[in-house]
Amino acid sequence: MNRYAGIVIDISHEKVDRPFWYRVPEELQGQIRVGMVVKVPFGKGDHTRTGYVVSLSEETDYDPDRLKSILSVESTAETTESRLLVLSDWIRKTYGCTGIQALKTVFPIRERMNAREKRRIFLAVEPQKAARELEALSPVRYKARRRLLSELIKAGEEGIDCTWASRNLNAGKSVTDPLVRDGLIRIENENEWRIPFDGTTIEREAPRILNPEQAEALGCILEEWKKENPRPTLLCGVTGSGKTEVYMELIQKVLDEGKQAIVLIPEIALTYQTLRRFYARFGPIVSVLHSRLSAGERYDQFRRAASGDARIMVGPRSALFTPFADLGLIIIDEEHEPAYSSESVPRYHARETAVFRASSEGARLVMGSATPSMEAYYKASRGEYLLTTLSGRYEDRSLPAVSVVDMRQELRSGNRSVLSRELREALQECLDDHSQAMLFLNRRGYAGFVSCRSCGYVVKCRHCDVSLSQHLNGRMVCHYCGYETETPSVCPVCGSHYIGGFRAGTEQVEKIIAKEFPQSSILRMDMDTTRNKGSYEEILKAFAEHRADILIGTQMIVKGHDFPDVTLVGVLSADLSLNEADFRCGERTMQLLMQAAGRAGRGRKPGRAVIQTYHPDHYSIQAAASQDYESFFRAEIAFRSLLGYPPAAAMLIIHGTSEDQDLLSKGMHFLQLFVERIREKADVTVVGPAPESIGRINDMYRMALYLRHPDQKALIHIRGMLEKYIAINSGFNHIYIQYELR
Ligand code: ADP
Ligand code: ZN
Ligand code: ZN
Numbered sequence: 001m002n003r004y005a006g007i008v009i010d011i012s013h014e015k016v017d018r019p020f021w022y023r024v025p026e027e028l029q030g031q032i033r034v035g036m037v038v039k040v041p042f043g044k045g046d047h048t049r050t051g052y053v054v055s056l057s058e059e060t061d062y063d064p065d066r067l068k069s070i071l072s073v074e075s076t077a078e079t080t081e082s083r084l085l086v087l088s089d090w091i092r093k094t095y096g097c098t099g100i101q102a103l104k105t106v107f108p109i110r111e112r113m114n115a116r117e118k119r120r121i122f123l124a125v126e127p128q129k130a131a132r133e134l135e136a137l138s139p140v141r142y143k144a145r146r147r148l149l150s151e152l153i154k155a156g157e158e159g160i161d162c163t164w165a166s167r168n169l170n171a172g173k174s175v176t177d178p179l180v181r182d183g184l185i186r187i188e189n190e191n192e193w194r195i196p197f198d199g200t201t202i203e204r205e206a207p208r209i210l211n212p213e214q215a216e217a218l219g220c221i222l223e224e225w226k227k228e229n230p231r232p233t234l235l236c237g238v239t240g241s242g243k244t245e246v247y248m249e250l251i252q253k254v255l256d257e258g259k260q261a262i263v264l265i266p267e268i269a270l271t272y273q274t275l276r277r278f279y280a281r282f283g284p285i286v287s288v289l290h291s292r293l294s295a296g297e298r299y300d301q302f303r304r305a306a307s308g309d310a311r312i313m314v315g316p317r318s319a320l321f322t323p324f325a326d327l328g329l330i331i332i333d334e335e336h337e338p339a340y341s342s343e344s345v346p347r348y349h350a351r352e353t354a355v356f357r358a359s360s361e362g363a364r365l366v367m368g369s370a371t372p373s374m375e376a377y378y379k380a381s382r383g384e385y386l387l388t389t390l391s392g393r394y395e396d397r398s399l400p401a402v403s404v405v406d407m408r409q410e411l412r413s414g415n416r417s418v419l420s421r422e423l424r425e426a427l428q429e430c431l432d433d434h435s436q437a438m439l440f441l442n443r444r445g446y447a448g449f450v451s452c453r454s455c456g457y458v459v460k461c462r463h464c465d466v467s468l469s470q471h472l473n474g475r476m477v478c479h480y481c482g483y484e485t486e487t488p489s490v491c492p493v494c495g496s497h498y499i500g501g502f503r504a505g506t507e508q509v510e511k512i513i514a515k516e517f518p519q520s521s522i523l524r525m526d527m528d529t530t531r532n533k534g535s536y537e538e539i540l541k542a543f544a545e546h547r548a549d550i551l552i553g554t555q556m557i558v559k560g561h562d563f564p565d566v567t568l569v570g571v572l573s574a575d576l577s578l579n580e581a582d583f584r585c586g587e588r589t590m591q592l593l594m595q596a597a598g599r600a601g602r603g604r605k606p607g608r609a610v611i612q613t614y615h616p617d618h619y620s621i622q623a624a625a626s627q628d629y630e631s632f633f634r635a636e637i638a639f640r641s642l643l644g645y646p647p648a649a650a651m652l653i654i655h656g657t658s659e660d661q662d663l664l665s666k667g668m669h670f671l672q673l674f675v676e677r678i679r680e681k682a683d684v685t686v687v688g689p690a691p692e693s694i695g696r697i698n699d700m701y702r703m704a705l706y707l708r709h710p711d712q713k714a715l716i717h718i719r720g721m722l723e724k725y726i727a728i729n730s731g732f733n734h735i736y737i738q739y740e741l742r
Contacts, residue, residue, distance in 0.1 A: 035082030237390030259328025289315030564603025
């Protein structure tokens with residue numbers, strides 16, 4: 001029985017207070033639900049206030065005798081807020097965090113931003129009546145009132161601006177207030193939203209005619225939507241197959257029903273190009289969120305959504321919490337992107353959270369990808385999601401021909417360059433043809449790590465367990481904490497002079513290419529060249545306008561961009577990501593390579609991709625080469641089932657961080673013992689504790705404990721017990737624990 005309720009007083013987007021605990025009185029037992037609006041006594045005088053129920057519980061940490069009781073249920077009607085509160089409660093229970101952390105995630109804007117408002121004055125009576133009233137006013141005492149009224153009579157329905165009236169007619173508050181009181185005029189607030197995206201110059205475009213495959217996919221989805229409980233859809237379509245065109249048709253359908261839509265896009269793919277397309281189709285009802293908005297702009301976008309001024313919200317993960325009153329559709333584009341999973345508490349995943357929001361608000365959910373996540377494809381293959389596919393590119397533009405080059409073979413043949421012979425020739429042909437090329441590297445920096453060829457010593461950061469990256473200025477930098485130091489000229493361990501960086505980074509590749517192809521013009525895009533605001537867009541724009549022949553870059557160049565003149569994509573270091581200490585590294589590698597290859601040949605000319613690797617036989621690389629997602633999925637799911645990894649089983653990762661290595665290690669071992677002792681342990685596999693793949697960042701030690709179980713609910717239950725265990729053990733006071741549910 002839920003005898004206690006956590007209640008937030010006056011929830012609004014400006015301020016989310018902490019919840020206060022109340023007792024659920026006998027007569028209301030069983031009637032209170034999360035999200036309800038209730039009346040409670042509050043503050044010193046026990047004034048009656050309105051509150052929202054944000055959580056329910058059988059027990060409380062407070063003295064029950066000192067808790068006040070809920071007075072009454074004010075409304076059982078659902079509101080946008082109450083639905084978002086239910087969502088926040090679900091996040092808290094599923095991912096493990098405090099009520100406040102969950103509330104702050106769902107209602108991210110806490111400080112009241114000064115809304116920019118324009119105020120206008122209108123006559124509240126017929127002009128004739130206003131004229132009579134004007135006559136009756138003393139020309140001596142009420143000069144300003146007379147001026148104002150006569151201007152208003154002239155202005156007619158337009159009314160006049162408050163600020164203007166105050167400046168030019170000297171009609172400020174002392175003049176308007178009495179006239180408002182007498183019912184002669186009224187003042188209206190006109191919201192002037194801060195609009196982060198200027199679409200006024202964008203020409204509206206008519207809907208495209210779908211090709212037969214797209215139309216069929218659309219038909220399947222609409223058919224599913226007719227069911228009482230439509231399943232989420234996974235739209236699996238190669239890059240350039242027209243997924244976005246299908247999304248836009250679905251959005252139109254939802255708008256026609258008078259509902260609203262959220263379109264999630266990974267931040268990095270959220271470019272002017274993307275927005276332009278949505279704006280061209282739907283106009284100013286499209287709003288956008290992204291990380292570079294000011295707090296005020298962000299606040300206004302949520303208010304626009306709540307007021308109905310915006311009806312389509314395009315944005316990254318956090319746009320999922322847009323307060324639409326009647327949400328009809330959530331779209332998650334590039335569903336496989338790691339950016340959809342939050343790295344900070346609560347570590348929620350946008351896909352699962354969207355599934356919950358959609359089902360509890362009666363909205364529909366469509367996810368799209370060329371390389372779906374294992375989780376989504378697994379669910380689709382079991383019929384939990386509807387699977388639809390777009391197998392061809394629009395207008396049958398062919399997929400690029402992909403070849404794999406074995407770099408070990410290159411070395412044996414005496415080629416020690418970062419460019420294989422095949423890639424060099426392809427590049428030459430591409431340039432001769434006046435086409436464009438993209439060269440993709442898995443890492444940033446001048447040269448990956450610095451190591452000694454004689455003894456194998458690797459130069460690491462003093463504060464983190466990662467190798468330092470060498471930059472052109474002769475210094476080495478840690479990309480985790482920013483620590484910098486000189487590159488040593490002799491090995492500090494064995495004294496050898498053969499120490500240096502051997503793995504090429506973007507900067508070094510740029511130099512090599514510039515030397516080998518002196519006629520070509522090159523752009524480079526990595527963390528270092530995109531640090532300034534706008535530089536990312538600028539580089540993309542320059543390349544899209546063919547102001548350079550070659551674009552060299554890291555991960556950020558492979559996502560979602562459409563460059564019709566690119567006919568060649570070279571992947572210089574395909575397997576760096578295969579060496580990551582993470583069970584998802586095969587999946588990530590396949591996705592990166594397929595996305596990268598997909599950049600080639602998006603225009604009229606056919607494309608080609610060259611993948612350089614040291615592991616030509618690895619199934620991730622093979623799958624990317626043959627553009628065969630299915631075969632990758634079968635190999636990978638077999639591997640994960642065998643080892644009990646998600647999505648074949650559920651996993652709870654307990655991350656521990658502490659300054660004190662001993663304390664951390666002891667604490668994590670106690671957690672392991674605790675889990676092994678409890679009865680619910682049946683079927684739980686415990687692995688670890690072990691240092692994380694990066695065991696130290698900024699002098700904080702990091703360890704993880706992995707729990708696996710066929711059923712996610714069992715793990716959520718165990719987490720609840722762990723939370724209590726940790727809360728009452730002072731040994732954990734200096735260990736920061738986070739939970740990650742997979
Ligand atoms: P995806 O989202 O799957 O990568 P897009 O929707 O971006 O694919 O489509 C790729 C390109 O083909 C875009 O420039 C798009 O405008 C064009 N395109 C796709 N389908 C059609 C269509 N039915 N009619 C006209 N152009 C289309
Ligand atoms: Zn050495
Ligand atoms: Zn560091």
